[in-house]
Amino acid sequence: MLLIDCPWCGTRDQREFTYGGDAAVKRPADPAAVSDKEWHDYVYIRVNPRGSHVELWHHNAGCRRWFKLRRDVVTHEMQGSAPIGSELEPPLPIAGRPGKP
Amino acid sequence: MSQLFRMAPGGAWAGLIDRSREIRFSFDGRTLRGHPGDTLASALLANGVRLVGRSFKYHRPRGIVGVGAEEPNALIQLRRGERTEPNVRATQIELHDGLEAESQNRWPSLGFDLGAVNSALSGLFPAGFYYKTFMWPASWWMFYETFIRRVAGMGKTATAADPDHYEHMHVHCDVLVVGGGPAGLMAARAAGRWGARVIVCDEGAALGGSVLGERLFIDGKPAPDWVRETEAELAAMPEVRLLARTTAFGYYDQNMVTLVERVADHVLMPGHHQPRQRLWLVRARRVVLATGAIERPIVFADNDRPGVMLASAARAYANRYAVIPGKRVVLFTCNDGAYATALDLADAGVDVAGIVDTRPDPTGPLPARARAAGLAIHAGHAVALAHGGKALSGVEIMALDGDRLTGSSRPLHCDVLAVSGGWNPAVHLFSQAQGKLRFDDILGSFVPDRAAQAVHVAGSAAGHFALGQCLAEGARAGADAARLAGFGDGTPPATPATSEDAPAPHRTLWAIPPIEPGKGKRFVDVQNDVTAEDVALAAREGYRSVEHLKRYTTLGMGTDQGKTSNITGLAILSGIVGEPIPKVGTTTFRAPYTPVTFGTLVGPEVGEHLDPIRHSAMHPWHVKAGAQFVNAGLWKRAQLYRRPGETEQQAIDREVLNTREKVGIVDVSTLGKIDIQGPDAVEFLNRVYTNAWSKLEIGRGRYGIMLREDGMVFDDGTTTRLGPNHFLMTTTTANAVRVMAWLEYWLQVQWPDLKVYVASVTEQWAAAALAGPLARLVLADAVEGLDVSNEALPFMGYATAHIAGIPVRVFRISFSGELGFEVNVAADHGMTVWEALMKAGEKHGIMPYGTEALGVLRIEKGHFVVGPEADGRTTADDLGLSGLVSKTKDFIGKRSLTRPALLAPDRLQLVGLMPLDKKDEIVRGCQLVADGPGSGRGARPPVPMEGVVTSNCYSATLGCWIALALVKAGRKRHGETLHAQSPLTGRSVPVKIVPNVFIDPEGARLRV
């Protein structure tokens, strides 16, 4: 069972959280100004790496904060968490990411 | 029959049973006797019962092989009636008064089983035979399958609900020690001494592990005495918790280990308020795995005869349970372990007919002691064949030349063959924890290599089997674990002295070839009847990955999960394909280590506790009023209030008409309510709703719809401006939780610059909606300090007031299409206010209405709801709401609306339907088809569909059935006739497409 480090509350069992997907998804500031492709990529395309993944979690049964978590999606290893707006530690070696041998 | 195989009392090693008390139990209807301390298996052996079950495929007679979790054969049906339980390992059931056990997978009886005909035909049933046949004629498979299913399976399920209950415990600890044998006890002692919070669990009825079945000394005393003393020492430590009868079955991420404690399986039934089993969810800083090792058999022809057992089991039955497993025993071994068994059994008075050792020259202290005791040792020999049917009668032994049999065979008469092929460390949990395994060529087994979690492995589980080493490693692991968890300096306690003889090297040997091809069956997996020949067949046919092997032959897929067979099968495959074992692969260990009762996993979340039930503050009133309830998400909502003598439809019609003609009241507490505050609240609403909010005045509400980012309608509701920077949003009941988390997402993740706070207040407010032409009169009578006139409180207006002296919020909104008011009040006072409204409404003919009438009212009014109409595939325009979609500002989902398919002319659009013949019923869920060839009734499919009925009802107001529907380009097709077809019910009626608003399309009634 995942033990998730909420930056506000500390480590808690995964049952207190809901998942929010890839944290790199950023809504265009002015949707009208972006191309169809950019909009499509924002809504539908995900890098979906096989390895270290920065993702959003919501502490819905706790402080109700969304935050960023870096997690290895192959081993489930926890690699740090941070509030929205703060930077996480730089990614680990990106071997295993799509396109990288 | 008395216990003929029970050893006489007296002596230093007379077993750990309580002979002072006798227990009566039954097996296949025979009453037998045993003692406290027995397992069902030991008691059966004590009574001379050898034949305990039939195998899965060939229905071969089978006896007891092991002494614990590894047992593949002795599976029984335990207890009767609602407490009956299939496939219970007799080796792990503690004997108790009144225990009832039955053998399985046999008919009509264990002794005479018609299924054994499979054994005679076994030549036709090699591994995977079913993939090659039963294909002709094609339609007969279902017929064949019925018979296959009937002979497969094992025990039977209960057919009534389980009367017992189960508990869950969530705990944190510093050091979890899995396994209460010598290594585990030393680990617990080492960690416990430093004050760490320690949990020790062991699957056995008593702590001690394998030493309880051996004749060893620790610290100068018999090992069982040392265990008892150590246990007492641990029990006295305040932070140490000892859990016997508790199996660690799962090792999950971040050091979560799950244990199942069998609280009351050793008695006839749990005590009052006692759970049957308890699930422990342990989050441990460090884990010490002292899980021991499992002895493995050696494969030879007809090695499944009842009486062939593991050497360690034979020894444990004698030493721990005071049972001699037979009168005349032969040992078959490739290591020293079996010599201890031979010596113990000889000492217990069993006739040891010989030790067959595959090693050409067994040396070392144990063989020397055996020689000194006068036991015959057949060095460089192997057992090549077992004789007997329902019981072992003897074996053939032959000399070994390398791995081959040579010379002629010699019979040895015996009724027990105790086999030892070496030991496999119990690495299951280590592997579950994602630890990497390494194949140790000397041991011939997989051992832990690199750990992936905060885990230590000690003793036999690490491949170090000597008792002294187990004790020392346990102490070391416990001290290290404690130190890493923040306790102590890592100094282990002193290792006590032991009496054990150092073992000589063993010889890894997996399978003995048959004396001649086809003579006897060489079982690798006895439970699933997988033979060495099956392994060879799989390899021959190309199923050479270990996973292919398992799946093709079913090796290791039984209830014992291959504890005594997986590695052996892998080794045999490795020999056939000529690749080293680690290259052929290992199998992945997954939870559970041993099967876990479903009830335990679920714990208290059964019956009505499956999910929480939410009740509104007025729920007791609805109950008293005779409401019938329906699930709405987690809520129970009043569906209708049937009066005596009324049908459901009559009740709904009455509630609808009363609302249309007089006044109705409905509990709308379940709607989501979100309090929104902050200087950027208006901007926030502009972004989440499709329409504009900047100009909304304080004290006024507005209806809004929200889209997902892909442009589809997500939710709707009214939002009211309570103050300059203060709004109250309502959501649908179903989406309340989702919308809340979604708003938080936008505010926290995408738009952190907006100064807005949101808070869910669904539970804080109870809500009642008054609807009907007389609603104002009712409200006026009930309310204090509020002018409820149309001028003072116009449509979509909002005000605060008091009812029954309690502050309330009054919103002039309507879902029914009638003049309506919604009253919100602090939930604690919901009942008071509801009753006040009912009292005020009495003289106006007020009646409560439920969700059914609510549905009819909204269908008549043409309102869509999230679900049937807004099904996640509809846009605002599809629902006829493009007027609510701002052209000038951005909002969530807007950019997606211009994609070509969202502008397609044939999109499904919301319309109304009326039957052409007013007597016709439009049944639920009809598909709409056009007139014409290929689409009429009985037309050949696929029949083109023009649309679908999303909501239907009988409209008492209009006196006919009506429906809402989504129809291709529907808004342009008003007046057109379609057929509402329901092949499921065989109904088809012609219907006319009409606008979706059936009553008061101008909305005049809302504004009076």
Add this chain to the structure above:
Amino acid sequence: MVKYSIFSLARNALSRHENWPEAWRSPEPKSEYDVIIIGAGGHGLATAYYLAKEHGVTNVAVIEKGYLGGGNTGRNTTIVRSNYYLEPNAHFYEKSLQLWEGLSQDLNYNVMLSQRGVLNLAHAPSEVDSFHRRGNAMRLNGIDAEFMTRDQIAQMVPLLNMSMEARYPILGGLIQRRGGIARHDAVAWGFARAADARGVDIIQNCPVTGIRREGGRVTGVDTARGFIKAKKVGIAVAGHSSHVAAMAGLRLPIESHVLQALVSEPIKPCLDTVVTSGAVHFYVSQSDKGELVMGGDLDGYNSYAQRGNLPIIQHVVAALLALFPCFSRLRMMRTWGGIMDMSMDGSPIIAKTPIGGLYINTGWCYGGFKATPGSGWVFAHTIARDEPHKLNAEFTLERFAEGKTWDEKGMGPTPNAH
């Protein structure tokens, strides 16, 4: 290929089964193929089989990083059905079911299709409505469906808890009688054997490490055994589609998630129908071996680990006991996880890509097993003809940009909600 039958079985019994040939060869890869399929799961093998059988394309290799059938083909709950609402799904899965119905004979390998019925339980009036919408659409699309009353359900599945006091009472159900279960591994093995017999090379233990392109077209794949030229390359690597597609510079509307399943110990027959419930997110059937095979929701977070965590297992078992309280004393014997490539609308992608000669088959969400023959059949057509069959014409990569999504559940671009 030696024909499998009761006669060949009897004949081989005389020689103690020592003369059975290999079900498939283990060939050395050639330097060039007309078509390379990446991934020897059910879909990849079926594609190769139908390329050879239906289109005469036999110079085909299926390249597999592990062992054939080692992914989701062998990690599912074996359910086969075509009870879909939206037309492209309905027609596609119905074609697949029809292929299933003759598959054992076509492949000469018994895949044990057991058409024992798939029953969806309705627990709320709104579900009764939506089941009627779906069932009526199925019937008009030529797919069998019946609505069952409570009494009929109680008779068909006697161990179900039919109490109206249940937390989620059973109000009725939609059954597709032609639905059922099959022996999952056998499907991969049967397709492998039949494809091999038609000349397809199945190359196991050979990871693909790159997809080479030149001038907007594929030229071949780099593998652990060197570069292999190919005119066309099809990707069928459920669970790892994003990873492999990225080798060709493609990014997909896909997230990978783990879906767990579990079985009980084997027991005598007690459940003769596949029972599913949307309200409690649950499906269960009893295998021919006697195990109760069940599953539920995704774990819910991105995962490439073929294992999951306990909460979902507990949720699945809670649902089992809600429907069948008498199963409480049975035991969970085995659990496993498979990696689902979850698409953004819950429907698959079986399509050409922007790169010439490169085709992709992905996004199966939960639906991959039952799709196996149909998926192979339309993917083979798409590769052979360089254009989709009409049954997969809607399952393009471009549909998301066009807004033409096929969102059976209506959950939108939230992959873990499909």
